[in-house]
Amino acid sequence: MTITNVQPFQTRLPAATRPAVKPTQAARAAVARDRYVPSKAVCAPAQAVAAPAVQVTADAGAAIDAALKGEPIKLAVGDTEPRGLAIRELIPRGELRAFEIGMAGQRFEVVIPANTDAQAMLVRVVPMVGKLPAAVQQTIRRVTIQDPTAERIAYATELAGPNNSLLTTTVRRTPEAEGKAKFVISDRAGSFELMMPAGERETWAVAQAFQLRTEIPAAMRGALKQVKIEPGANPMDAQWAETYHTPGFKSAATGGNGQTTFWSGTENLQEEYFLHEFGHVLGQTYSTKNTMVPDGWEDAIAADPTTVTDYAKSSPAEDFAESFWVYLKLLNGQVPRYMPMGPHTVAEFAERFPKRAAVLESIFKGELKPH
Numbered sequence: 001m002t003i004t005n006v007q008p009f010q011t012r013l014p015a016a017t018r019p020a021v022k023p024t025q026a027a028r029a030a031v032a033r034d035r036y037v038p039s040k041a042v043c044a045p046a047q048a049v050a051a052p053a054v055q056v057t058a059d060a061g062a063a064i065d066a067a068l069k070g071e072p073i074k075l076a077v078g079d080t081e082p083r084g085l086a087i088r089e090l091i092p093r094g095e096l097r098a099f100e101i102g103m104a105g106q107r108f109e110v111v112i113p114a115n116t117d118a119q120a121m122l123v124r125v126v127p128m129v130g131k132l133p134a135a136v137q138q139t140i141r142r143v144t145i146q147d148p149t150a151e152r153i154a155y156a157t158e159l160a161g162p163n164n165s166l167l168t169t170t171v172r173r174t175p176e177a178e179g180k181a182k183f184v185i186s187d188r189a190g191s192f193e194l195m196m197p198a199g200e201r202e203t204w205a206v207a208q209a210f211q212l213r214t215e216i217p218a219a220m221r222g223a224l225k226q227v228k229i230e231p232g233a234n235p236m237d238a239q240w241a242e243t244y245h246t247p248g249f250k251s252a253a254t255g256g257n258g259q260t261t262f263w264s265g266t267e268n269l270q271e272e273y274f275l276h277e278f279g280h281v282l283g284q285t286y287s288t289k290n291t292m293v294p295d296g297w298e299d300a301i302a303a304d305p306t307t308v309t310d311y312a313k314s315s316p317a318e319d320f321a322e323s324f325w326v327y328l329k330l331l332n333g334q335v336p337r338y339m340p341m342g343p344h345t346v347a348e349f350a351e352r353f354p355k356r357a358a359v360l361e362s363i364f365k366g367e368l369k370p371h
């Protein structure tokens with residue numbers, strides 16, 4: 001396909017930087033979303049993306065060195081309660097050395113080539129695990145360093161899967177042009193690239209992108225080839241402000257052509273944006289008319305009595321992206337944030353948006369094939 005259309009999604013601006021203009025309907029809707037705090041009674045709790053409990057600081061080297069000698073260690077942490085770090089070496093496995101790490105109430109193994117500097121490797125891996133999103137951190141069982149070169153680290157992570165299974169993810173990092181890093185992240189279901197500014201949010205972003213991608217059924221994930229994080233704002237913002245009649249429009253993320261881009265740093269790499277942008281990427285693959293929506297989606301919009309969200313009113317492409325991610329969350333047994341009025345189940349979605357539900361159902365069942 002030759003189309004270059006890449007759809008934006010409006011960011012949540014801090015109150016002070018919101019434009020002081022009369023908001024349009026779409027802008028009012030976006031602001032309403034920003035301010036809404038879901039009550040637990042109505043909405044399922046949001047996915048945990050909280051800061052990690054353990055912050056391994058610049059003292060990590062000394063702490064790990066002492067822990068290796070069996071000395072009791074307390075690391076500097078954000079909590080009031082200090083947490084311990086314990087490391088013990090396990091029996092070597094051929095050419096590999098293995099360590100058991102106890103940290104913040106969990107245990108995992110680190111396996112490294114025997115001919116590498118163990119202390120240097122642990123200084124690298126332990127803080128890396130410490131910086132993972134909490135939801136991912138709890139599932140780590142083993143990290144195996146495959147290529148320990150300073151410039152191009154490659155590692156495999158075994159995560160706890162369903163029924164005591166272990167899911168292996170491999171991550172390869174290569175330095176790109178100045179200040180940028182590229183990761184290739186693979187698991188059984190395929191692989192994707194993450195391009196981002198090099199820096200300390202790397203580990204968090206790798207784990208977050210991986211985790212968010214797992215919310216999409218494996219059969220669909222291949223549509224997404226690349227996730228980009230750009231430090232600055234979307235240069236197209238002024239144009240979108242005109243198109244959507246929303247002065248001050250600021251993209252949080254854009255999606256299309258097998259790619260999603262998150263603007264203004266790692267902040268916007270969040271579930272609702274990720275799934276919405278994936279909706280654009282996916283919608284495009286089902287279009288035979290060079291649009292961002294599956295054939296028949298406009299008819300569904302015309303037939304159904306209302307839209308899933310106010311933002312969906314912006315265009316058919318936004319309507320599909322919003323409908324897609326809300327439907328996906330419901331399929332996963334969760335209720336999206338910001339939607340106290342529902343729908344709260346797939347059945348309720350189908351009742352309110354019957355034509356949209358029919359198209360989405362045929363996509364998820366694999367009855368409708370990508371173009």
Ligand SMILES: [Zn+2]
Nearest residue numbers: 007008009321
């Ligand atoms: Zn969008």
